[in-house]
Amino acid sequence: MEMSVLVLVLSFVILLALSVPIAFSIGIATTLTMLFTISSGPAVTTVAQRMATGIDSFALLAIPFFILSGQLMGQGGIARRLIDFAKVLVGMLPGGLAHVNVLASMFFGSISGSAVAATSAIGGFMIPIMNKEGYDKNFSAAVTVTASTTGLLIPPSNVLIVYSLASGGVSIAALFIAGYLPGILVGLGLIGVSTVIALLRKYPVGEKQSVIQGVKIFLDAIPSLCLVVIVIGGIIAGIFTATEASAIAVLYSLLLSVVVYREVKVSQLPEILLKTVETTAIVMLLIGTSSGMSWILSYENIPQNISTMLIALTNSKIIILLIINLLLLIVGTFMDMTPAVLIFTPIFLPVVTQLGITPLHFGIMMVLNLCIGLCTPPVGSVLFVGCGIAKTSIAGITKSLLPFYAVMVLVLMLVTYIPWITLVLPHLFGY
Amino acid sequence: NVRILKLAHVLDVTHPVHKAMVFMAQKVYKKSGGKMRVDIYPSGQLGAERELIELLQIGSLAMTKVSAGPMESFVPEMKIFSIPYAFRDEDHLWNVLNGKTGKQILLAGQKYYLRGLCYYDAGSRSFYTKDVPVNSPADLKGLKIRVMKSLTAVKMVQALGGSATPISWGELYTALQQGIVDGAENNPPSFYLSHHYEVCKYYTLDQHTFVPDILLISTRIWQQLSLQEQKWLQEAVNESVDYEKVLWKEASDHALAEVQKAGVKIIYPDKAPFEAAVKKMHESYRGTPIYSLLREIVNSK
Amino acid sequence: MAKVTRWINKIFSNFLIFLMASMVLVVSWQVFTRFVMHNPSSYTEELARFLLIWIGLLGAGYALHTRAHLGIDVLTYKLTGVKRQIVEIGVHSLIILFAFFVMILGGFRLVDLTFKLNQISAAMGIKMGYIYSVIPLSGLLIIFNSVDFIIKIVKKNPFGNLLN
Ligand code: NA
Ligand code: NA
Numbered sequence: 001m002e003m004s005v006l007v008l009v010l011s012f013v014i015l016l017a018l019s020v021p022i023a024f025s026i027g028i029a030t031t032l033t034m035l036f037t038i039s040s041g042p043a044v045t046t047v048a049q050r051m052a053t054g055i056d057s058f059a060l061l062a063i064p065f066f067i068l069s070g071q072l073m074g075q076g077g078i079a080r081r082l083i084d085f086a087k088v089l090v091g092m093l094p095g096g097l098a099h100v101n102v103l104a105s106m107f108f109g110s111i112s113g114s115a116v117a118a119t120s121a122i123g124g125f126m127i128p129i130m131n132k133e134g135y136d137k138n139f140s141a142a143v144t145v146t147a148s149t150t151g152l153l154i155p156p157s158n159v160l161i162v163y164s165l166a167s168g169g170v171s172i173a174a175l176f177i178a179g180y181l182p183g184i185l186v187g188l189g190l191i192g193v194s195t196v197i198a199l200l201r202k203y204p205v206g207e208k209q210s211v212i213q214g215v216k217i218f219l220d221a222i223p224s225l226c227l228v229v230i231v232i233g234g235i236i237a238g239i240f241t242a243t244e245a246s247a248i249a250v251l252y253s254l255l256l257s258v259v260v261y262r263e264v265k266v267s268q269l270p271e272i273l274l275k276t277v278e279t280t281a282i283v284m285l286l287i288g289t290s291s292g293m294s295w296i297l298s299y300e301n302i303p304q305n306i307s308t309m310l311i312a313l314t315n316s317k318i319i320i321l322l323i324i325n326l327l328l329l330i331v332g333t334f335m336d337m338t339p340a341v342l343i344f345t346p347i348f349l350p351v352v353t354q355l356g357i358t359p360l361h362f363g364i365m366m367v368l369n370l371c372i373g374l375c376t377p378p379v380g381s382v383l384f385v386g387c388g389i390a391k392t393s394i395a396g397i398t399k400s401l402l403p404f405y406a407v408m409v410l411v412l413m414l415v416t417y418i419p420w421i422t423l424v425l426p427h428l429f430g431y
Numbered sequence: 432n433v434r435i436l437k438l439a440h441v442l443d444v445t446h447p448v449h450k451a452m453v454f455m456a457q458k459v460y461k462k463s464g465g466k467m468r469v470d471i472y473p474s475g476q477l478g479a480e481r482e483l484i485e486l487l488q489i490g491s492l493a494m495t496k497v498s499a500g501p502m503e504s505f506v507p508e509m510k511i512f513s514i515p516y517a518f519r520d521e522d523h524l525w526n527v528l529n530g531k532t533g534k535q536i537l538l539a540g541q542k543y544y545l546r547g548l549c550y551y552d553a554g555s556r557s558f559y560t561k562d563v564p565v566n567s568p569a570d571l572k573g574l575k576i577r578v579m580k581s582l583t584a585v586k587m588v589q590a591l592g593g594s595a596t597p598i599s600w601g602e603l604y605t606a607l608q609q610g611i612v613d614g615a616e617n618n619p620p621s622f623y624l625s626h627h628y629e630v631c632k633y634y635t636l637d638q639h640t641f642v643p644d645i646l647l648i649s650t651r652i653w654q655q656l657s658l659q660e661q662k663w664l665q666e667a668v669n670e671s672v673d674y675e676k677v678l679w680k681e682a683s684d685h686a687l688a689e690v691q692k693a694g695v696k697i698i699y700p701d702k703a704p705f706e707a708a709v710k711k712m713h714e715s716y717r718g719t720p721i722y723s724l725l726r727e728i729v730n731s732k
Numbered sequence: 733m734a735k736v737t738r739w740i741n742k743i744f745s746n747f748l749i750f751l752m753a754s755m756v757l758v759v760s761w762q763v764f765t766r767f768v769m770h771n772p773s774s775y776t777e778e779l780a781r782f783l784l785i786w787i788g789l790l791g792a793g794y795a796l797h798t799r800a801h802l803g804i805d806v807l808t809y810k811l812t813g814v815k816r817q818i819v820e821i822g823v824h825s826l827i828i829l830f831a832f833f834v835m836i837l838g839g840f841r842l843v844d845l846t847f848k849l850n851q852i853s854a855a856m857g858i859k860m861g862y863i864y865s866v867i868p869l870s871g872l873l874i875i876f877n878s879v880d881f882i883i884k885i886v887k888k889n890p891f892g893n894l895l896n
Contacts, residue, residue: 019808020823021801023792028830034491042490044838045845048867049489051835052842053482055788056781058599061759064752064787168475169601238609240763241602247759270749277748278800281791285801288788298476299437430608481854488845504852504860543849575772580854585774596772597855611766 004300008033008293022339023282027051027289033296047292054291055284057165058243059172063158064280065246066113069227069253070121071272073111076257076264078224079121082107085221087206088214090191095198096206097133099191101126101140102147106187109151111227111249113158115374115382118148123389131390133204138400139197141390145382145397146404147190149371152337153183153364155232156246159337162287163363166294166345170359172242173235174431178364178422182415186368189407197403223260227252236429283338290342297346307351317355321416324348325369329409332373336381340370357419360431364422365415372408375401434467434660436652438494439477439486447620447682448551448644449473451675452496458667467660469494487649488544494648498553500579502645508539510721513583515590515639515709516702517728521555524641527728536724537645546653548646548668552679555638559622559631559695560614561607566635566700568592568708577603577615587639588616590712591705600625607631620679623686628695635698637705737880741797744873748791755783778855786866793873796827796881817885824878831878835871843868 011032015025027047034043073079086103093099105122112118123144130140152159155176164172197203209217230252231245240248257264264272297303310320331340345366352362374382377394387397415421438456442449449471456469477483477492480501486492502509511517518524527533528550537547558565558576565571571593578584578595588595596612606612607630614631616639622628646668653661691697713729716722762776795801808819847861 015826017808018819018823018826020826023801024827024830027834028826031830031834038491041841044834045489045841046486046491046838047834048838048842048864049482049485050478052785052789052864052867053478053485055785058777058781059602061755061780061784064755064784065759068752068756171605173605238605238611240609241606241611244759244763247756247763250756251760273749273752274745277745277752277787277791278795278798280752281788281795282800284784284788285792285795295477298472485846485851488849489842501854504854505849573770575766575770580778582855582857585855594771595774596766597774597777 004033004036004296005302007036008296016334022336023285023289026286026293026339026343030289030292030296033300034292037296037300046295047289050292050295051285051288054288059161059164060284060287062156062161062172062243062246063113063283064276065243065250066156066158067117067279068272068276069246069249070112070114070117071276072250072253072257072264073108073224073227074117074121075268075272076253077261078111078253078256079104079108080125081217081221081224083122083125084217085225088209088217091206092208093195094205095194095203097126097130097135098139098143098194098198098203100206101130101143102150102187102190102194105144105147106150106154106183107225109148109154109183111156111224111231112151113156113161113246115148115152115371116385118151119144119382119385120389122148123386127390135203136201136400137390137392138396139201141386141392141397142400142404143190143194144390145375145380145386146401146408147187148382148386149374149408150183150187150190152367152371153179153186155179155235156242156249157367158283159341159367159370160363161242162283162338163341163345163367165287166290166342167349167359167363170363171431174360174426174429175363176232176235176242177425177429177431178360179367180425181421182364182368182411185411185414185421186371186408189411190404193403193407223256227256286339287342290339293343294346303347303350306347307354310351311354315355317357318417320351320355321357321365324352325365325412325416328366328369329372332370333376334379335373336379337367337370337374340373341366358423360426361419361422365412368408368412368415372405372412375405375408433465434463434656436467436469436493436648436664437472438469438496439472439483439492440496441473441475441480441483442496443474446624447678448496448553448675450678451551451671452646454674455667455671458670459663462663462667463660467663469664484545484647487647490649490651492649493652494548494646496551496644496646498579499642499645500581500584502540502545503581503583505543505545506540507721508536508724509645510583511536511724511728512642513579513581513587513640514713514716514721514725515587516706516713517725518641520638521641523732524643526732528643530731532724532727532731540647541650544650545647546650548648548665549672551644551646551672551675553642553644554618554620554679554683555636555641556616556618557634557636557638558614558616559627559634561610561631561633563613564633564635564696564698565614565637566698567704569704574613575611577606577612586712586715587709590709591639592708603627604630618683619686619690620682623690628690628693632694633696633698634690635700637700637702639705639709733880733883737797737877740873740876741794744790744794748787748794751783751787751790755780755787758783775856778853782853782863785863789866789870790873793870793877796874796877799881820885821882824882828875828878831871831874835874836868839864839867839871 008029012029031047083104086100090099090103105118108118108122127140131137160175164170231249234240235245374380459467459469480497483495499509499512568591571591574593575596576588576593577598578588580597585595598606758776758780766772843861843864851860
């Protein structure tokens with residue numbers, strides 16, 4: 001056992017350091033480990049089989065569909081309408097535009113499955129406006145980047161679908177419902193931090209809009225907000241599964257952006273489809289090779305051994321959760337969320353379930369933890385996109401991010417040690 | 432040097448068949464004086480049933496336990512277990528399985544690198560429904576019934592008048608709850624352990640299929656074993672079969688008692704109209720290799 | 733060479749667009765047959781899953797052409813010139829090795845095995861070998877795009893200052 005672990009960890013770390021794309025790093029490290037334990041023909045064939053069967057899941061179909069509907073909504077004028085609506089609600093507060101940014105991200109997050117989509121859709125509009133109004137560009141970027149992660153907790157969420165797969169089938173509907181409160185808590189925390197900073201720096205107070213204008217903007221945003229009702233309402237009410245809901249989301253956003261708003265032309269669709277294929281394929285290759293890695297981990301009994309080791313160390317729930325959170329925060333700094341979920345769920349889940357933590361609670365905790373990592377250097381896909389839009393440097397934005405990290409860690413601690421926050425809504429809906 | 436055989440399956444550790452395999456592993460260890468070991472990987476940690484069968488063919492896994500259902504994609508003869516009313520009752524089933532025909536089906540997979548070691552009792556499958564009690568095939572009309580991912584299972588439900596909906600087992604509870612399907616079919620322990628009885632209040636014991644579990648070993652790994660090792664393994668397996676039957680009977684009785692306690696109505700229907708409804712389906716196999724096997728079984732004692 | 737690359741990737745991208753559009757239609761059809769026709773289709777679920785396998789693996793080969801795969805370049809992003817070239821060539825050589833041994837050799841062995849042993853899919857009854865053939869095919873595309881990338885790097889700076 002010990003040698004194969006050594007081969008796996010060493011080769012994986014070296015490949016990552018050489019900047020081999022992570023899906024291939026996982027695949028190559030897995031293959032080397034398999035060659036170490038199984039004869040060569042069956043070893044490479046098994047990796048090939050895992051690459052295909054790892055993707056062979058109906059639940060995973062929701063990922064390309066939510067990506068596609070996100071693309072359509074981003075280009076179809078839906079993001080802009082949501083921002084206008086957020087302005088009506090919180091625009092008149094001190095540092096109004098920062099709050100608008102957070103709220104719009106939460107709205108957009110509630111119809112899109114990915115944080116990168118939210119960053120580019122909301123940030124693309126909000127950062128230039130904020131800069132014009134005299135906000136520091138690093139602050140604007142920091143707000144955008146952290147706020148976009150709320151969309152990973154507020155359903156629909158592609159990473160929660162990935163977690164459902166990695167955990168061996170926690171209900172996606174339950175995960176979706178469980179994500180609401182933690183996601184809203186993060187959003188409120190970010191609004192709180194923004195308020196303090198805005199007051200300190202005397203950022204402008206937005207203008208109050210007339211009631212008539214507010215109503216008009218609200219009516220204009222209704223079709224976009226309806227998507228939330230259709231998708232999440234449909235899942236909770238039991239009309240369709242998450243996968244079917246995602247297909248409905250595609251059809252609905254197609255209708256909205258092509259027929260109703262007419263901001264996407266039919267001739268643009270092939271390009272949008274191809275962009276979706278590309279994003280999907282990157283996630284699927286990761287899921288495929290990771291499925292090989294978790295196979296060899298199980299084959300070598302590594303999760304059980306780590307679990308036994310951790311529990312031998314201490315049987316205090318509080319301390320083990322703290323250790324796991326610290327490890328995940330470190331992992332999150334250099335690894336993207338999907339591979340981290342795929343690699344560490346099979347390792348940590350057996351540990352925490354032994355301590356009586358439900359897979360549902362653990363999933364939300366893990367995703368929230370890794371949300372922080374998405375915003376930290378050296379590797380953070382959301383951070384990179386935000387920097388690109390704001391035209392700022394990673395060093396510059398990181399300093400502005402510090403208070404936001406702090407509040408996210410605070411919410412993480414609350415969610416970790418108060419299971420009620422995660423579980424109350426799913427229980428209410430009978431999960 | 433200890434001979435280690437890795438056995439993976441998808442059942443969880445409370446299941447009677449898992450317990451029987453643990454018993455078998457202990458026997459192997461004792462018989463061989465520690466020279467041979469069977470390591471068990473439960474709960475689908477190495478893959479789903481179809482994938483596990485494939486891993487035996489690939490050669491990276493030695494053994495697996497699967498339902499005969501998914502085997503029909505690999506070994507055509509295994510289709511026989513998914514054909515409704517090929518077996519009249521439990522006695523008929525075990526007479527066939529313990530006889531020449533049973534042995535022949537068990538070893539039919541040998542040329543596909545899948546050598547059957549034994550059948551484990553998995554009882555019989557029957558319909559359970561949410562709102563509509565099923566007393567005869569006519570009651571199935573218009574009901575969406577979940578089936579396993581199997582062409583034969585789809586045909587069976589259609590032959591009996593329902594509309595077949597393939598849904599994965601893990602998604603079934605919510606699908607039943609949400610009304611995506613109106614019912615499903617399985618054996619009593621699965622009906623009980625899956626908590627489907629919380630949603631489905633009618634269980635019609637029509638016993639349409641008897642789908643046993645099958646313990647498989649990769650043919651190539653079997654051939655690598657010495658005659659002595661083969662003997663240890665096969666003996667341990669055979670002893671576990673008897674043990675499993677006892678466990679299964681207990682689990683089955685317990686399950687039926689528990690679901691009744693939870694308010695499920697058990698229906699013992701007249702099987703004749705069900706059998707009549709699938710006559711046409713039996714005839715549809717005429718001219719295919721499975722037909723003679725079907726005739727042979729139906730006409731046997 | 734550049735022309736051939738563009739041409740081949742154009743064919744694959746069109747094919748992928750077709751697969752993606754089909755997948756949307758297949759799942760929509762599944763919802764339609766259940767809600768409107770009350771007679772759920774028994775093959776759409778399987779077909780959609782197989783389309784996803786093809787899109788996922790073949791798309792991964794295509795994504796190499798657009799350089800969309802994310803690497804972790806904490807240690808390498810500061811490298812410039814020849815050192816950077818060497819790392820990039822090294823990375824793509826490793827990808828080529830993986831694609832060759834696992835996806836082409838391993839994938840071909842899997843395809844061969846499933847054809848020879850005649851495994852069929854559970855709902856549609858099609859040969860699983862056809863589904864798995866995307867693994868070696870994608871392996872070929874990955875190697876093609878990686879070789880193309882290496883050639884581009886070498887060409888960009890054919891007489892790079894090796895003493896630098
Ligand atoms: Na979301
Ligand atoms: Na990070």
